[in-house]
Amino acid sequence: MRPNSPPPATYDSIYCLFLTTHNSYLPSESFIFTIMKRIMHRIWLAIPFLVLAVLGWAAVMNVTVASASDKPTAADSVIVVPEPVGALLIFHDALAREDYVAARVVVDSLKAMDDPQMKPWMRVMRATIILTIAIDFNVEERENLFHSDLKAAARAFRWTLEQEGEESTPERRASLHAVLGTILLLDAQWENEMDGDVLKSLGPANEGYGEMKAALELDPDRMDALLGVAAYRFFKSNALKFLAWTPFVSDYREESIADIRQVVATFCPAQAGAVTTLAWALIEMDRPEEAVTVCEEWLDQLSNPRHLLEPYAKAYFVAEQWDEARDSYDMYLEAIRSGSQLNTGRLLGALNRAILCANEQQDWAAVIEYADEGLSQPLTEDVWSDYRTFHDGFERYKRNAAKKLAGDGQD
Numbered sequence: 001m002r003p004n005s006p007p008p009a010t011y012d013s014i015y016c017l018f019l020t021t022h023n024s025y026l027p028s029e030s031f032i033f034t035i036m037k038r039i040m041h042r043i044w045l046a047i048p049f050l051v052l053a054v055l056g057w058a059a060v061m062n063v064t065v066a067s068a069s070d071k072p073t074a075a076d077s078v079i080v081v082p083e084p085v086g087a088l089l090i091f092h093d094a095l096a097r098e099d100y101v102a103a104r105v106v107v108d109s110l111k112a113m114d115d116p117q118m119k120p121w122m123r124v125m126r127a128t129i130i131l132t133i134a135i136d137f138n139v140e141e142r143e144n145l146f147h148s149d150l151k152a153a154a155r156a157f158r159w160t161l162e163q164e165g166e167e168s169t170p171e172r173r174a175s176l177h178a179v180l181g182t183i184l185l186l187d188a189q190w191e192n193e194m195d196g197d198v199l200k201s202l203g204p205a206n207e208g209y210g211e212m213k214a215a216l217e218l219d220p221d222r223m224d225a226l227l228g229v230a231a232y233r234f235f236k237s238n239a240l241k242f243l244a245w246t247p248f249v250s251d252y253r254e255e256s257i258a259d260i261r262q263v264v265a266t267f268c269p270a271q272a273g274a275v276t277t278l279a280w281a282l283i284e285m286d287r288p289e290e291a292v293t294v295c296e297e298w299l300d301q302l303s304n305p306r307h308l309l310e311p312y313a314k315a316y317f318v319a320e321q322w323d324e325a326r327d328s329y330d331m332y333l334e335a336i337r338s339g340s341q342l343n344t345g346r347l348l349g350a351l352n353r354a355i356l357c358a359n360e361q362q363d364w365a366a367v368i369e370y371a372d373e374g375l376s377q378p379l380t381e382d383v384w385s386d387y388r389t390f391h392d393g394f395e396r397y398k399r400n401a402a403k404k405l406a407g408d409g410q411d
Contacts, residue, residue, distance in 0.1 A: 091125060095132065097304060098340050103129050120156040123149035124183060131186055135193050137343050146190065154183045174219035181211030181228070223263045223270040230259035231277050238284050257281055264294075272302055279311035283318060291315035306335040310350075317353055326357035326366075344377050348390045355397050364401035371398035 234256035313328035
């Protein structure tokens with residue numbers, strides 16, 4: 001670990017960002033649906049792997065969790081959870097390296113214990129892996145298991161909150177609220193990103209935000225909760241900024257950016273997620289130069305900077321600094337290609353931006369090279385629905401570049 005890199009999830013919470021990239025929506029969608037989809041997608045730019053942070057905090061706090069029966073009663077036992085610090089650290093490291101095989105080994109080892117004390121945590125960790133792979137690689141696998149895991153885990157933590165009431169410490173209740181908030185946000189993210197059901201995702205998303213807000217009110221020093229609340233408020237305010245002049249919509253963007261900067265300035269596991277969130281927020285505020293500064297300060301400090309490379313390149317692109325933007329997209333493309341599994345959708349999105357940069361530079365040979373790579377990718381049905389416009393664009397830019405090289409000069 002680098003000396004300045006954020007510490008692992010042992011005694012504090014972590015908010016490693018889960019980034020998704022496409023920003024387009026269908027022109028045929030209704031106005032309200034379009035706005036809500038934009039709100040939810042921007043929120044997901046900052047939805048993290050809360051699990052690692054919250055589980056780490058809860059483990060060392062010996063948070064009690066009720067057993068997860070379908071219909072909890074007063075007879076249900078309250079379980080004192082042991083401190084699986086070693087498992088949490090291995091799980092965190094595996095996900096940070098995008099080594100999903102190693103992450104699964106940790107979950108399988110907890111499952112093999114057949115210990116009811118560990119089941120709620122095992123379920124949340126397993127659901128996290130399922131969702132991570134689903135979004136990262138555009139594959140929908142084990143959806144039923146994902147939902148059943150979250151449902152059982154949510155029952156356990158809700159029941160525990162009800163049983164303990166005001167008797168437990170504020171820090172303990174904050175941990176329970178944070179875990180429950182994590183579960184709800186994971187559920188909402190699946191509904192929005194994988195099923196494309198924006199309206200259905202609003203319920204668990206708002207409820208999850210409420211749980212994270214409750215955690216922050218109980219324990220103002222929780223940086224993971226502060227980041228989650230700030231990110232949610234920023235992207236929602238940003239999506240509704242055109243209504244900020246009305247008495248019904250408040251603009252929390254600057255206040256949220258200040259909160260995110262506070263997390264960035266705090267040496268804690270949430271720091272890495274805050275950096276990426278801040279970069280995206282500054283781009284949304286049309287302050288790309290500030291976003292570049294943030295990214296350059298942190299790129300060498302993160303163990304896996306792939307998620308930060310995207311806003312880094314996007315900031316240069318927005319600023320129309322084509323040389324720097326293309327160099328940055330080349331770095332991002334290399335990170336995508338070298339991943340444990342190729343995400344075709346993410347690759348196509350980055351190639352599209354690289355083509356636009358090369359086109360502005362009038363580097364026609366590079367345009368053709370990028371376009372050929374994109375056109376050579378096998379498009380599954382899911383990828384085609386999300387990136388269907390790229391194929392025609394690649395063909396068009398390739399034809400134009402070939403004409404330029406041939407001396408025709410016509411578009």
